[in-house]
Amino acid sequence: MPQSDRAVPLLRLSDVGKSYALGRSVLTRLLNREQFHAVSGLSFDVAAGESFAIVGESGSGKSTVARMMVRLVDPTTGELAFKGQSIAQLAGRDLAAFRQQVQMVFQSTMNSLNPRKTVATTLTEAIGRDGVPVADLLDMVRLPRTVLGRLPHQLSGGQRQRVGIARALARRPTLLVADEPTSALDVSIQAEIIRLLRELHRTAGVTLVVISHDLALVGELCERVAVMQHGRLVEIGSASQVLHAPRERYTAELLAAIPRGLSGQHASA
Ligand SMILES: Nc1ncnc2c1ncn2[C@@H]1O[C@H](COP(=O)(O)OP(=O)(O)OP(=O)(O)O)[C@@H](O)[C@H]1O
Numbered sequence: 001m002p003q004s005d006r007a008v009p010l011l012r013l014s015d016v017g018k019s020y021a022l023g024r025s026v027l028t029r030l031l032n033r034e035q036f037h038a039v040s041g042l043s044f045d046v047a048a049g050e051s052f053a054i055v056g057e058s059g060s061g062k063s064t065v066a067r068m069m070v071r072l073v074d075p076t077t078g079e080l081a082f083k084g085q086s087i088a089q090l091a092g093r094d095l096a097a098f099r100q101q102v103q104m105v106f107q108s109t110m111n112s113l114n115p116r117k118t119v120a121t122t123l124t125e126a127i128g129r130d131g132v133p134v135a136d137l138l139d140m141v142r143l144p145r146t147v148l149g150r151l152p153h154q155l156s157g158g159q160r161q162r163v164g165i166a167r168a169l170a171r172r173p174t175l176l177v178a179d180e181p182t183s184a185l186d187v188s189i190q191a192e193i194i195r196l197l198r199e200l201h202r203t204a205g206v207t208l209v210v211i212s213h214d215l216a217l218v219g220e221l222c223e224r225v226a227v228m229q230h231g232r233l234v235e236i237g238s239a240s241q242v243l244h245a246p247r248e249r250y251t252a253e254l255l256a257a258i259p260r261g262l263s264g265q266h267a268s269a
């Protein structure tokens, strides 16, 4: 049974690991001889209402964690709990409620939106019976009505990303997991998407988990930051501590790797 909201974090990862079987033949896979550990021993909490970032170099396991959070991928070890309930064990009505409350915004909207469906169809399907009305969704992400009849390839990258966010908001989620939400966009559009996410967090109270390698973005959007390397947690703390006074050498190196000119680029948003 879920405990009271105050006692339980919105999301808790306890010793979470994910390994993939390697090897070309079906036999090696079946025998599980070679395992690649994409994520190992990951434990942290995300509190209701916070904005949380996961940063780390390419291949450090960030997207794998994001997919486990929304139950697109199951962990091989450990447990993820949403409001105190193990998400691996959710079924039936509880699973449907989880799917409604936890939404993901994908990095590549070109792949995540159905190329044959108009914006109107995509949003109407996402809304279901009791979601946010289409007109309100468009207002929330500042898209004009004129996009409704268009297919994904008839939209700009920024518009597509907004449709992806609108789709994620259609059922009024509690938790939004955004995997590199701006990496495919140019700088001015990035700033708009960041502003939009920040507004959702501050005004609508949506809990945000943002995966990014852009530390400038993270500094502007997130209150707490987890740093990953080779599938493990290197450091976790407030954004100001991690970004300005990192305890770990790896974090300092990651910070040093961003061109100075970039920080503040989004600040004008
Ligand atoms: N389905 C899979 N099968 C085998 N290996 C995988 C699979 N998915 C991911 N991996 C491996 O797991 C590791 C972590 O991948 P992941 O996509 O989580 O990294 P990431 O931190 O999101 O990287 P990026 O910043 O490039 O998006 C990588 O080495 C990747 O090759």
Ligand SMILES: [Mg+2]
Binding pocket: 062, 063, 064, 179
């Ligand atoms: Mg990734």
